[in-house]
Amino acid sequence: MTTPGTHDLANEQLLDIAYYLRLTRTLEERLVALFRQAKVIGGLYRSLGQEGESVAAAYALDYKQGDVVQPLIRNLGAILVAGAKPADVIRQYMAKGDSPTRGRELNIHFGHPARDGFIGQISMLGDMIPVMAGIALAGRMQKRSLVTLAFIGDGGSSTAAFWEGMNFASVQKLPMVVIVENNGYAYSTPTAKQTAAKTLADKAYAFGCAGVTIDGNDVLAVHDVTKRAVENARAGGGVTLIEVKTFRMKGHAEHDNASYVPKELIAEWAEKDAVVRFENLLVERGVATREDLAAIQKRVKDEVDAATDEADKSPMPDPADAGRGLYIEDGYWDA
Amino acid sequence: MPETTYIEAITQAMHEEMARDERVFLIGEDVGAYGGAFKTSAGLLDRFGAERVIDTPISEIAIIGAASGAALMGMRPIAEMQFMDFITCGYDILVNFAAMNSYLFGRACPIVVRGPAGGGTHGGPYHSINPEGMFMNRPGLKIVAPGTAYDAKGLLKAAIRDDNPVLYIEHKYLYRRIKENLPEDDYIVPIGKANVRRKGKDLTILTWGAMIWLAEEAAEELAKDKVSVEIVDLRSILPFDEEAILESVAKTNRVIILHEAPLTGGAGAEFAARIAEKAFDYLDAPIKRVAALDVPTPYSPPLEAAALPDKARVLAAARELLAY
Numbered sequence: 001m002t003t004p005g006t007h008d009l010a011n012e013q014l015l016d017i018a019y020y021l022r023l024t025r026t027l028e029e030r031l032v033a034l035f036r037q038a039k040v041i042g043g044l045y046r047s048l049g050q051e052g053e054s055v056a057a058a059y060a061l062d063y064k065q066g067d068v069v070q071p072l073i074r075n076l077g078a079i080l081v082a083g084a085k086p087a088d089v090i091r092q093y094m095a096k097g098d099s100p101t102r103g104r105e106l107n108i109h110f111g112h113p114a115r116d117g118f119i120g121q122i123s124m125l126g127d128m129i130p131v132m133a134g135i136a137l138a139g140r141m142q143k144r145s146l147v148t149l150a151f152i153g154d155g156g157s158s159t160a161a162f163w164e165g166m167n168f169a170s171v172q173k174l175p176m177v178v179i180v181e182n183n184g185y186a187y188s189t190p191t192a193k194q195t196a197a198k199t200l201a202d203k204a205y206a207f208g209c210a211g212v213t214i215d216g217n218d219v220l221a222v223h224d225v226t227k228r229a230v231e232n233a234r235a236g237g238g239v240t241l242i243e244v245k246t247f248r249m250k251g252h253a254e255h256d257n258a259s260y261v262p263k264e265l266i267a268e269w270a271e272k273d274a275v276v277r278f279e280n281l282l283v284e285r286g287v288a289t290r291e292d293l294a295a296i297q298k299r300v301k302d303e304v305d306a307a308t309d310e311a312d313k314s315p316m317p318d319p320a321d322a323g324r325g326l327y328i329e330d331g332y333w334d335a
Numbered sequence: 336m337p338e339t340t341y342i343e344a345i346t347q348a349m350h351e352e353m354a355r356d357e358r359v360f361l362i363g364e365d366v367g368a369y370g371g372a373f374k375t376s377a378g379l380l381d382r383f384g385a386e387r388v389i390d391t392p393i394s395e396i397a398i399i400g401a402a403s404g405a406a407l408m409g410m411r412p413i414a415e416m417q418f419m420d421f422i423t424c425g426y427d428i429l430v431n432f433a434a435m436n437s438y439l440f441g442r443a444c445p446i447v448v449r450g451p452a453g454g455g456t457h458g459g460p461y462h463s464i465n466p467e468g469m470f471m472n473r474p475g476l477k478i479v480a481p482g483t484a485y486d487a488k489g490l491l492k493a494a495i496r497d498d499n500p501v502l503y504i505e506h507k508y509l510y511r512r513i514k515e516n517l518p519e520d521d522y523i524v525p526i527g528k529a530n531v532r533r534k535g536k537d538l539t540i541l542t543w544g545a546m547i548w549l550a551e552e553a554a555e556e557l558a559k560d561k562v563s564v565e566i567v568d569l570r571s572i573l574p575f576d577e578e579a580i581l582e583s584v585a586k587t588n589r590v591i592i593l594h595e596a597p598l599t600g601g602a603g604a605e606f607a608a609r610i611a612e613k614a615f616d617y618l619d620a621p622i623k624r625v626a627a628l629d630v631p632t633p634y635s636p637p638l639e640a641a642a643l644p645d646k647a648r649v650l651a652a653a654r655e656l657l658a659y
Binding site: 100102111112113114124133135139160165171333 | 387394409410
């Protein structure tokens with residue numbers, strides 16, 4: 001069943017999106033608690049304010065067809081949509097031995113494009129753009145109709161790797177969609193110091209690909225525009241760059257109080273919170289009641305509780321393994 | 336098979352591997368219609384089509400990055416650097432992305448990054464690099480540097496079939512200067528195995544790439560003085576054949592490490608340290624290194640010749656060791 005004014009998404013899908021939005025937020029709040037208990041030992045980078053676009057864009061992919069999403073650090077929601085398990089995310093942050101990277105890498109830097117439908121970024125921003133182009137290229141060579149969806153930020157879109165990757169993907173007309181998250185700041189650097197371009201979507205002109213700027217806190221718009229771009233890419237239409245305007249509501253990471261961000265800006269964007277806005281829309285359009293939404297929150301909390309218990313019980317890695325697995329033939333990862 | 340040059344050996348390896356395995360493809364600048372700046376990829380486009388012989392923009396990051404992404408999906412890309420010097424433009428994505436796939440994520444990333452390296456061709460400071468040293472301290476890559484046509488073909492085939500990223504350093508001075516009869520049958524040269532190409536008992540020269548020929552010249556000269564030189568062609572820089580190195584040193588008790596890259600921080604320093612740690616008792620003289628001066632490779636022939644190792648320096652080092 002669909003409801004008018006919801007861009008052809010079935011009610012079931014809308015509720016699914018509402019679930020992932022809350023799952024993202026609740027899981028991150030749990031990670032903050034674990035960080036304060038010193039159980040999360042590495043950096044913790046919040047996506048507060050950006051859950052909407054992360055979930056909505058990733059929801060536009062078809063993972064059964066082999067589509068692949070590549071999140072940045074603030075796109076936890078995207079990998080949850082792709083199928084990442086909350087317990088694995090917590091294990092990663094807690095540096096556990098049975099985390100997807102077995103304690104070798106942290107946070108949401110994990111995943112295998114062919115196995116999981118997602119692949120985490122590396123810390124060198126922009127590098128994943130050519131990598132995602134290569135994944136799309138392989139898909140085309142293998143006669144599959146998969147599409148890749150890469151996230152990059154306002155800061156990351158300044159890097160050489162971003163430019164080279166976008167240029168190559170556009171020349172090759174690869175089935176790839178790139179979401180440029182303009183969240184106002186790259187660490188402490190405002191977007192105005194990052195680029196002289198009027199919009200980040202303007203960069204698409206240089207590549208000769210499609211480019212569009214949209215409201216990143218409008219879940220339906222992000223889903224709709226991404227979906228069209230994905231289908232266009234799947235049909236051979238090439239690359240689309242989608243700038244989503246959103247806002248980073250926290251500092252760069254937990255250690256950063258973001259004192260350089262004007263308080264008015266934070267207050268202004270708090271009013272535009274994508275999760276609340278989407279939930280209100282569901283109620284207004286009669287897709288869900290407040291009780292339904294409360295039930296989602298309850299379900300999410302139970303799942304995050306269970307995931308936390310599971311991750312907490314996980315062992316730390318065996319120090320004897322520190323030298324293993326450098327080369328595939330070692331067999332370390334087979335076991 | 337008629338005599339095959341070093342460059343033809345590389346071309347043959349790519350032809351044969353692409354015919355054998357449809358997952359293998361070539362990606363790089365001017366590799367298609369033009370056949371590569373040195374014609375290394377001659378005939379590949381006609382035989383395998385533009386989908387498997389991909390001309391790219393001038394973008395080493397894109398070449399290595401896209402190859403890595405495709406490799407994660409089960410393809411076996413060969414990424415060509417038009418000159419190895421330009422690998423520095425893609426250094427980050429190679430060492431931070433490609434090389435770390437196995438250790439961090441358990442992902443196989445079977446790419447080969449290959450291209451012409453080395454000096455002696457008056458290429459100047461930006462077309463003469465010997466890059467092995469700057470990759471040696473970044474775990475995750477394999478590094479090979481063939482010095483013969485046989486090894487060029489066998490190591491490239493091994494690199495393409497390897498499940499890890501392999502840096503394949505071909506020496507452009509050798510491209511058309513050496514040739515030999517190659518086996519008709521399919522063969523590989525295993526990565527990680529050195530070749531004792533000349534047996535001797537008085538002195539070991541441990542070397543690789545084009546320097547094996549300089550070592551041969553020096554050995555011939557020394558043979559006139561009844562000095563018997565053993566030449567260990569390392570072939571693989573990482574992982575390297577420690578056993579072969581130690582065995583030779585244990586036999587000759589004197590060793591020169593000869594490489595074309597600059598001396599300080601070069602790969603030779605690692606081998607010297609390894610010998611000092613594990614074969615100290617066998618040494619009758621200090622470990623000697625002969626390498627390029629610690630400068631970028633200059634263009635003008637007299638300067639280039641003075642910067643790179645030559646026979647006189649190898650002989651001087653040998654005589655010093657023999658007299659020790």
